[in-house]
Amino acid sequence: METFSQMLQLLFSGLTIGAIYALIAVGFVIIYNVTGILNFAQGEFAMFGALISISLVKANLPLWLAIILSIVIVAAIGAVFERTAIHTARKSSMTTLIIITIGVSIAFRGIAILIWGTQAQTLPPFTDNTPIKFLEAVLLPQNLWAIGLSIVILIVMMYFFNFTFTGKSLTACVVNPFAARLMGINPNKMSLLAVVVSAGVGALAGTVIAPISGASYDMGMMLGIKAFVAAVVGGLTNAPAAIAGAFLIGIIEAFTEGLWSSGLKDVVSFSLLLLILFIKPEGLFAKASGKRV
Amino acid sequence: MNKKSLKLIYNNSLVGPSIFFALLFCIPLVGSNYTLAIFTMIGFYALICIGLTMLTGYAGQISLGHAAFYGIGAYTSAYMTATLGFSPWLAILVGALISALVALLIGIPTFKLKGYYLALATLGFGIIVYTAFKELTSITGGSNGFFGIPSIHLFGFEFVTDQSYFYLIWLFVFMALVFSRNIIHSRIGRGLRSIEGSEIAADAVGVNLMKYKLQIFVTSAIFTSISGSLLAHYVSFINPNLFTANTSIYLLIMVIIGGLNNIWGAIVGSAAYVLLGELLKHFVPVFFPNIGGEFEIVFFGLLLVLTLIYMPNGLVPQFMKIARKLKKKERHASIAFTIDTQATGGKAND
Numbered sequence: 144m145e146t147f148s149q150m151l152q153l154l155f156s157g158l159t160i161g162a163i164y165a166l167i168a169v170g171f172v173i174i175y176n177v178t179g180i181l182n183f184a185q186g187e188f189a190m191f192g193a194l195i196s197i198s199l200v201k202a203n204l205p206l207w208l209a210i211i212l213s214i215v216i217v218a219a220i221g222a223v224f225e226r227t228a229i230h231t232a233r234k235s236s237m238t239t240l241i242i243i244t245i246g247v248s249i250a251f252r253g254i255a256i257l258i259w260g261t262q263a264q265t266l267p268p269f270t271d272n273t274p275i276k277f278l279e280a281v282l283l284p285q286n287l288w289a290i291g292l293s294i295v296i297l298i299v300m301m302y303f304f305n306f307t308f309t310g311k312s313l314t315a316c317v318v319n320p321f322a323a324r325l326m327g328i329n330p331n332k333m334s335l336l337a338v339v340v341s342a343g344v345g346a347l348a349g350t351v352i353a354p355i356s357g358a359s360y361d362m363g364m365m366l367g368i369k370a371f372v373a374a375v376v377g378g379l380t381n382a383p384a385a386i387a388g389a390f391l392i393g394i395i396e397a398f399t400e401g402l403w404s405s406g407l408k409d410v411v412s413f414s415l416l417l418l419i420l421f422i423k424p425e426g427l428f429a430k431a432s433g434k435r436v
Numbered sequence: 437m438n439k440k441s442l443k444l445i446y447n448n449s450l451v452g453p454s455i456f457f458a459l460l461f462c463i464p465l466v467g468s469n470y471t472l473a474i475f476t477m478i479g480f481y482a483l484i485c486i487g488l489t490m491l492t493g494y495a496g497q498i499s500l501g502h503a504a505f506y507g508i509g510a511y512t513s514a515y516m517t518a519t520l521g522f523s524p525w526l527a528i529l530v531g532a533l534i535s536a537l538v539a540l541l542i543g544i545p546t547f548k549l550k551g552y553y554l555a556l557a558t559l560g561f562g563i564i565v566y567t568a569f570k571e572l573t574s575i576t577g578g579s580n581g582f583f584g585i586p587s588i589h590l591f592g593f594e595f596v597t598d599q600s601y602f603y604l605i606w607l608f609v610f611m612a613l614v615f616s617r618n619i620i621h622s623r624i625g626r627g628l629r630s631i632e633g634s635e636i637a638a639d640a641v642g643v644n645l646m647k648y649k650l651q652i653f654v655t656s657a658i659f660t661s662i663s664g665s666l667l668a669h670y671v672s673f674i675n676p677n678l679f680t681a682n683t684s685i686y687l688l689i690m691v692i693i694g695g696l697n698n699i700w701g702a703i704v705g706s707a708a709y710v711l712l713g714e715l716l717k718h719f720v721p722v723f724f725p726n727i728g729g730e731f732e733i734v735f736f737g738l739l740l741v742l743t744l745i746y747m748p749n750g751l752v753p754q755f756m757k758i759a760r761k762l763k764k765k766e767r768h769a770s771i772a773f774t775i776d777t778q779a780t781g782g783k784a785n786d
Binding site: 181228231232235236237238239241242243245246247248249250251252253254256257364368371372375404406407409410413414416417420421424 | 492496498500542545546549552553555556557559560561563564567568570571681685688689692724730731732733734735736737738739740741744745748
């Protein structure tokens with residue numbers, strides 16, 4: 144039973160990381176599909192979410208309020224980012240817009256250094272963090288929070304996109320921006336909405352992971368890149384595929400780290416990225432006929 | 437882009453580069469060792485950025501993994517000279533060859549696809565190579581770094597002083613610049629410029645875009661690798677942190693600041709990046725004494741965004757605007773110039 148409990152343990156930590164990647168990857172997919180931009184600043188939303196909630200907790204706010212407030216603040220940061228950087232340059236080429244998001248991500252990281260310094264900080268766990276024994280494996284409640292919360296959020300998003308008017312309009316922009324425009328949907332507003340929603344979800348991902356692995360100014364980059372790998376591996380053009388990709392990457396990383404070497408987990412997931420790009424660029428779980436030509 | 441800058445792009449004479457490099461080569465006669473070290477650093481970056489400007493500006497591809505080629509060059513040189521005892525020149529050649537092969541391997545599958553797959557593939561590849569530098573400790577020395585890389589010799593002359601290295605690196609930059617200008621004026625350059633008009637039309641008239649993009653990508657990988665090799669011999673100590681994804685992004689920043697539509701942008705951008713970095717390192721701690729880490733990235737990030745929004749063609753056209761204003765006072769544009777720009781299309785402000 145020794146190996147079984149170890150496997151279970153690894154699967155569990157893989158699901159936790161996968162859940163975090165999924166939250167960020169979904170934001171990624173939304174922005175990509177509505178605006179066509181690969182948003183390299185996506186991970187920085189998680190970083191801001193984590194650090195802002197830590198500061199609010201230090202200011203003696205209750206944890207739940209700090210988390211909600213930080214999500215709202217990061218969503219506002221997302222709105223400012225969209226209006227000042229993306230909207231102003233919307234007539235430029237896609238290459239330019241993508242490089243702008245790279246610039247913004249660097250600037251965000253720099254701002255974080257100016258505000259919080261380079262020291263890593265932690266957020267208290269959401270609830271009492273005594274380990275729970277489950278089938279020979281030890282589970283931490285915070286990990287359950289991560290998995291549970293992200294599943295809830297993903298269901299809420301699914302509902303939002305398929306059953307609400309605003310969500311439907313956003314989906315319409317994804318499917319056919321021109322037709323959506325003819326139906327009276329304003330793509331500029333939708334682009335703003337897309338960035339705000341994915342910034343908020345990214346912030347939540349940050350607050351969830353902060354009690355597990357700490358928070359620092361440079362946490363966003365790796366999170367963003369991994370979520371990005373997850374989205375490409377799963378399928379950039381649809382959210383459920385990206386989520387599946389996120390869990391797959393999370394589990395693969397956990398097993399590589401546990402059974403092989405922690406230094407090589409990046410190599411494994413990026414090799415998978417290259418393999419997918421070369422063999423099945425539309426993604427593992429996406430339908431064969433994507434949106435792209 | 438305006439007509440005047442188009443003319444500058446199609447200007448194939450060696451007069452401009454010759455004057456520039458003649459002036460540049462006077463710097464060691466007057467500059468201190470600190471100045472020389474700064475200019476040598478600019479040279480390393482300029483060599484990379486010349487290739488990268490062609491890749492981003494002409495082939496329209498974003499690379500987020502050029503630090504990997506930089507590192508491949510550096511580590512190949514380090515390993516072949518310090519461990520195996522080969523000549524540095526052979527090591528530079530082998531490094532360039534490896535980088536070219538790797539670029540082919542990544543380029544062939546990615547250029548078949550439309551969109552931004554090169555950005556994704558190079559990002560992944562860059563991180564894999566970085567991890568390899570860190571993990572293959574028996575060859576690279578791992579995170580501790582690689583010590584004792586010998587200096588370069590040429591016919592008994594040893595490049596050890598800042599002065600000699602300044603000339604060496606800028607000689608390479610000069611050759612790369614002339615070579616790249618020739619590429620841009622060749623069929624490859626014209627073919628690539630046609631993408632800007634319409635990729636479908638270019639394809640239809642038989643421009644083999646994939647091949648051209650691949651050639652540019654491989655060329656830029658070779659330049660970057662050579663720069664890395666030269667760096668290794670210059671500093672004699674390298675470690676994996678010189679070749680992270682951040683380095684790739686800084687290279688991209690240099691290219692953008694300088695401007696994508698002109699090969700000179702590479703030199704202007706590298707100079708702007710290095711000089712601004714030095715300034716920030718000196719002056720920011722005066723005002724914020726407690727500041728730590730790589731705080732200067734906030735300036736570079738903002739600079740990148742502002743450049744792209746407010747002067748998407750980079751610094752070079754701004755310089756030319758000033759030069760034009762000065763020139764206008766002297767004489768009006770000649771008729772010959774008007775005909776010339778009509779022939780080249782004179783596409784405004786793309």
